[in-house]
Amino acid sequence: MKLKTKNKNLSKNTAQLKHENSMFELTPDIFDLFLPDAFQENVDYIYLGPENYCRVYVLDIDYPGEMYIGFFDSLLDKGEIAISVFIEPRDTGEAIKDITRRINAMKSNAMLQRGEPDYKLLAQIEWYDALRSSLQRSLEKILMTQVFIVVYAKTLEKLKEDCIRITKFAESLGLNMRCLSFEQQKGFLSSLPLGPRNLRYFEKFRLMTTSSTACLFPVGNTDITYDEGFYIGYNVITNSPVFYNQFDKQLPNPHMAIFGTTGAGKSTTMKTMLGRMAAYGYNICVLDPEREYEKIITMLGGKYIRIKPGEKLGINPFDVEVEEEEGKRFIDLNSKVADIRFILNIISEYYVGKKLDGVQMAAIERIVRKLYYDRGITSDPDSLYTSARMDEKGQLLVGKIKKQLPTLSDLREELYKESETQALAKAMEVFVGEGSLSLFDCQTTIDADDKIIAFDLKEFERDNFLKFFASVNILSWIWNKFSNAKLKGQKKVVIFDEAWMFTRYQASAEYLEFISRKGRKYKISLMIASQTLLEFLMNDTGRAIINMCASKFLMRQESDMAAQIAEFFRLSERTTEIITSSDKGQGILINPREKIFVQITPFDFEWEYVTT
Template sequence: MLKKLFSFGKQKEGETGEITLEDTVDINYPLLNTLAPDSIQEKEGQLQSGDNYTKTFVVTSLKGQIDANDLRQLNEISDNIDFSYYYEEMDEYQIKKQLSKSIQENKTKRDNPNAKPSTKTDAEAEIKSAENTLEKLSFKQTKMFNLQTIIKVTANSERELDVLTNKATTIFSSIGRPINPRFRVKDAFDSSLPFATNKLKNFSSTTITSRTLSYFFPFHENEIIMSDGIILGKNRATGNIIKVNSENLLNKHMFVVGISGSGKSTFLFADMMRRKSFGYDILVIDPKGEFGRPFIERGGKWFKFSNEKGGNMLNMFDVPQVSYKVDESGEYQERINPIRDHITSLMVSFKLMYPNIDLDAQNELSSVLIELYKDFNLDIDDDIDFTNISNEDYPILQDLANLIDSYKKENLENGNRNPKYNPERFERLANFRKGIDKYIDGGLYQHVLNGYTNVDTTDKSLIAFDVSAVTDIEELNKVVYYNVLTYIKKLILNGERNKTQVYVDEAHYIADPDVPIAMKNLFIMMKVFRSLNCGVTPATQSISDFLSAEEKGRNYGEAVIDQSIQRIFLPMLEKEVEEVNDKLNLKLTEENKEFLKVASGDVVEDRGKGFLYVGSKKVKIEVILTELEHKVWAEKNYEDLE
């Protein structure tokens, strides 16, 4: 296009120099009109440049104290409103002289017995401000500048010009007074062009410090564009893409929240596919069965866990080859006993299975688990090479039930005395034994957890662990969900530290207020994974449930969120917006809260919008899909993946 624009007037040998109709077919006239308008017409207060209408303002009387928050709205304007800044350093001697004079004049006002209280207060504030600036100048901590700000508004019609003008002046009026040089519109227009020619020098300027001046620079714009990063979406304020390079952050963890229909799953899918293209292994707990089919079409794996006979199975008694202990910051400390570490995870699973287990039964059960592993030649005190242990070498849930049952049998079937006979131990575990009856042979859920692991994870580059078949079974979903999470932990611990992202969708399923240790284990897992080149993305549509797991005054839902350097907040119900803002200390303005709120029962009109935090930096994000991602995710069209 630019070649066509700039070829006008360049005559080649043998050409007549005339422009034919065919030459203009593909011309971008709005762009051409901006670069080279066919006419410029001055009107009172505005100027018409070709088909564009412009109005220019000079800002006077900036308020005395300006900070970064005052200019945030200006930096986020995406309309055709441009700002030009002319500044020059002031002579230090002259500025000290002016400040001294100002101090003396304000002292006179303050000490005037007839002055109003408000006048005295204002004078005292001016004195303190001037004295503070003088002190900084004396210690070379600041410099003073004259600043002149010019605002140019451009529109395609006079009506649009009026709308944008009102918007610009309203926003800027909070920090200064924009005036329109009605009889010098061409000079004002020229001064707004990128030629560093100020034709309005005689208009008033404002004296500011170097610190305040820094806030006006365009580098202050609220953008997140990291080199070699992955595109997360579009900046709703500026229209630019948002790119984040997790490799350069403290960790790769990300937290995502948004109600049903907010675009949460769409964002997760896009993030998975883009990370996959960057060489990440992708492991997903899929409680809604959304990701399995796209994964299969892209050469991944789809494991389904249900109560149907012959389905996929993850044996909860499988032990990782290694386990690690980390400090509070997530840094590696030492290797620990894998069986001992895994028994801790098993105790969480059993509390989810049978929440009423008492302390005596818990203590007894932990000893029984040690005995169970020993019966299978896996002694907790032995130095075992778990790389040589097959799936069938581990006990299963039925074996635990059989061991507990053996404590009440005085004699074996052959008539010999049973060496495991221990009626007191059985009595302490009797209620727990009844509680797990539904999960073993002959029980209602016998095909969910009672068996050997039968999934092949040799290639773990793209795996969906689909638990949708049990999501609506309240007494089962937490147990299965946590079991899958524990198995993923085993994969990461056993792995070769390839770049990996684990997605824990609808993570509120393990946020049980009666068993807070489940969420605590997710928190600990995230600390461990950080040192293993792995990130975790917990996601939820229910922030209230997610924040429900507390123990001894510590909220482990909050702890998980705090572990996440990247956080995405998509539309939520009003009460959840308030809860998130209060508990996470987001300090959202009322405008920002309204941006996220969705009234109960309403359809989310603007799905995929929200806030992205990377550390302390915040931008408005809009989730966008590529054409191929849209075909696969929205249209379920998998032909282009073949």
């Protein structure tokens, strides 16, 4: 009776299990998430559904003699590519036996040879001997490796074009991509992570050591996190936070360029970053051409200075500070000579109609040095100060007082004395005394001790030259102030919105390159921004300015510029699509180490101050 009951219960459980299995058969599993709409194998490509084609390659076993970590990174940037690396361990004992047999055979051949030794054969023996030693000491393992490369495209024509381009690039790396003609399905399935021995393609295996195999893996990272970085936003792909530090030692320089069309959120992004850098204690100076930063500068407790044509600004282009490098303090008169020469070159190019020649540049350097020498100012830091002097109001100042420095009026007087610079001196008439452009012909009266300071250039919006001239002088002055030995270890940022005006003057690239080198030494970051990326790409000066910045943030761009942008920044097709269709506040953050899709969004309490 009990036996019948057991059989009855067993039948009942079996029926229930079958019913449950039939239910699960209707439930999608993980493979259904990435199955293509179709799968049609052709001779040398696979059709995966509407606007989805691919071609499968396997790497030939003849790899380059020298490889390095991240060797495949440059290949991944060339298009929509998937790289699959299949690795199978080989028995170390068997590998040692094989290597020993090979060494013995090569040694026998070497002994049988007469005449001059075969140095190539001897080098091979030495290499195999070192490999055997590494295996015996467990420093290395022997692995069987196989690399598949799958190229994807939306159309068959695009697939063919991309494959030609990618295979040619692979050849330049010393790689031979072999198309799996008549074996596309087997190769495609072999490239998928579907478990071992799944219709594997068993040719083109290569024996490699563990350290060599590591070179096969791309090292690109989808996230960016730097030590001492400030929060800028989140990774659109992974939703992970992005902390960025443009001063990180892994980057060539601390400079950044931000580009975005109208409505891309460029200004909001700049102000959001400004506020967060201020929270980290950065010293910040802003050149504001559109009067957009007044609200946030005031909120942060900074100084907002409005500049008007014809009024003395309180900035002297001849101002210098004591700097420090490798423990030595000095006054960098060489840099100041370069600053003044650049300012005069701008005046000459715009008012005289030609750039300065070599004779004029030599005369200017001689005159500038004389102006400092006449006041007893040399590279010695103590020479910049006196024990007492009268200020502009006739009051006696005592103690360690900074000397009165040369002015543009003093410079013009000396230029008149040299025949080769008299035309330049005449052109300077409006820049000195009571001239309409004489705002920088004065002693410095602005206190640069404020952590945050901004200059309003709105009054110059109708005169692009005057705006540019004012920007250069302010930039030179703040760079000089930020180079002060007192601020040596402090992070400093100069934000220059609408920097496109620099692209119109050839000397700009040389000048910005000059101050960028100084920025690396003194922890000064120049952040330039512009709506018009085309202005930069159209000429050598603009391209040089972009290349000067190690970090770039590309926000939404016009579709008709996509090809030019992709070519210059070496963007993949997918990345190019992103920057032409990204939402407000989104962009691709690029530096020599990585590219990442970032969303920068102000916090709720920041919106009031970052919107114009």
